[in-house]
């Protein structure tokens with residue numbers, strides 16, 4: 001399971017700047033889709049080959065008893081309770097403040113590692129800037145500059161040192177690992193119970209993790225599935241006991257652990273921001289997806305039509321997935337749902353050979369060549385598969401950094417149709433290593449133009 005790094009600190013010390021720096025590599029991979037809601041407080045980072053989750057907290061007011069500040073503090077406490085590592089950001093230019101000391105008092109009582117990041121120290125003497133902050137009693141302070149990227153990599157490497165490199169377990173299992181996610185009260189537990197019912201075979205703690213992530217195997221119609229039971233992902237802290245029933249971190253972790261995610265929506269309630277945020281997390285993760293519109297029982301056909309239209313228009317960015325209407329309570333629609341889980345899993349794990357991918361590419365280019373960009377004419381030549389879950393198609397050729405977004409989408413659609421990839425996102429990457437000959441043509445053309453000016 002991915003470790004979770006939580007950023008805390010008083011306002012204006014640079015938490016958002018640090019968050020952006022930690023998460024930006026992953027961000028670049030995900031296209032902005034119309035309607036997609038991004039939650040800027042949760043993100044994915046990578047340190048070497050180790051992936052991690054980052055949570056930015058709004059602010060920390062340990063003394064506020066009510067109002068918005070209290071609410072923010074409550075959310076921060078929740079995030080800290082779920083943290084594996086806390087990074088406490090302070091302002092190296094301003095020096096230590098009373099507020100910093102309050103936060104430190106609280107953090108010192110935590111039963112997990114806390115790193116003090118002394119920010120905004122670019123161009124300053126490291127020894128001098130950090131000296132002050134030893135007083136916080138949280139170990140050796142780290143001097144960083146979030147905006148210049150100084151010291152950040154080392155800090156994160158240090159913070160994640162106890163966590164193992166991710167295991168290559170892709171090939172081991174031949175059946176889908178499924179996460180059932182959704183906001184509170186949509187019917188997740190009811191669905192889980194309907195699926196595993198009496199067939200609850202084994203529940204075990206995954207070895208090597210500090211948390212109890214519960215994986216439950218079950219069989220339906222002769223097919224095996226492993227369900228990630230998010231209720232098992234709850235953990236108590238010594239200081240911050242109050243863990244909410246719904247947790248974004250828990251949701252993110254179960255999405256990451258899954259091959260296929262079932263997003264459960266409540267047909268009898270409107271789509272909320274929370275639904276849209278969860279949907280956004282799934283798209284960013286690249287996991288395969290099946291949407292289950294639950295509580296379909298007891299609705300008139302007029303209501304059903306209305307709901308379907310509304311959902312489809314609000315969740316357009318999920319159009320790569322199949323939508324199912326179900327009733328978890330009455331056990332209706334579950335067979336079809338499982339069927340879509342199987343096919344989404346198959347699509348996510350597909351193996352596409354280089355000749356197959358290249359043939360599709362060449363046909364696509366013959367039908368519609370990428371538009372010229374200024375002096376550059378992008379020329380895709382061949383493609384290979386760069387990964388699974390989500391499938392990644394890596395396209396090679398010349399001047400591919402000049403391919404437009406709409407042409408990328410054209411290729412995506414073409415590959416999706418050719419390989420019948422329903423239920424999984426598909427990523428197209430362009431290999432942009434420079435070919436020395438690729439620049440030759442534009443250069444000569446430039447010279448040609450210059451000579452006409454001379455006349």
Ligand SMILES: Nc1nc2c(ncn2[C@@H]2O[C@H](COP(=O)(O)OP(=O)(O)OP(=O)(O)O)[C@@H](O)[C@H]2O)c(=O)[nH]1
Pocket residue numbers: 009010011012013014015016017018058059119120121122144145146147148
């Ligand atoms: N000089 C310098 N300025 C920085 C650095 N990191 C952040 N800042 C600036 O500090 C200010 C606050 O940064 P934010 O990232 O918004 O701080 P925050 O802690 O998220 O603030 P809140 O959202 O209020 O909690 C901005 O003006 C940043 O440009 C840094 O490494 N060096």
Ligand SMILES: Nc1nc2c(ncn2[C@@H]2O[C@H](COP(=O)(O)OP(=O)(O)OP(=O)(O)O)[C@@H](O)[C@H]2O)c(=O)[nH]1
Pocket residue numbers: 182183184185186187188189190191245246294295296297298326327328329330
């Ligand atoms: N009418 C109807 N009610 C349902 C259906 N599925 C669940 N419910 C009801 O919705 C309520 C919430 O169901 P839960 O399964 O506890 O929902 P949950 O998503 O697990 O909720 P949290 O544990 O709060 O995250 C319960 O009262 C269920 O009986 C359904 O298909 N139809």
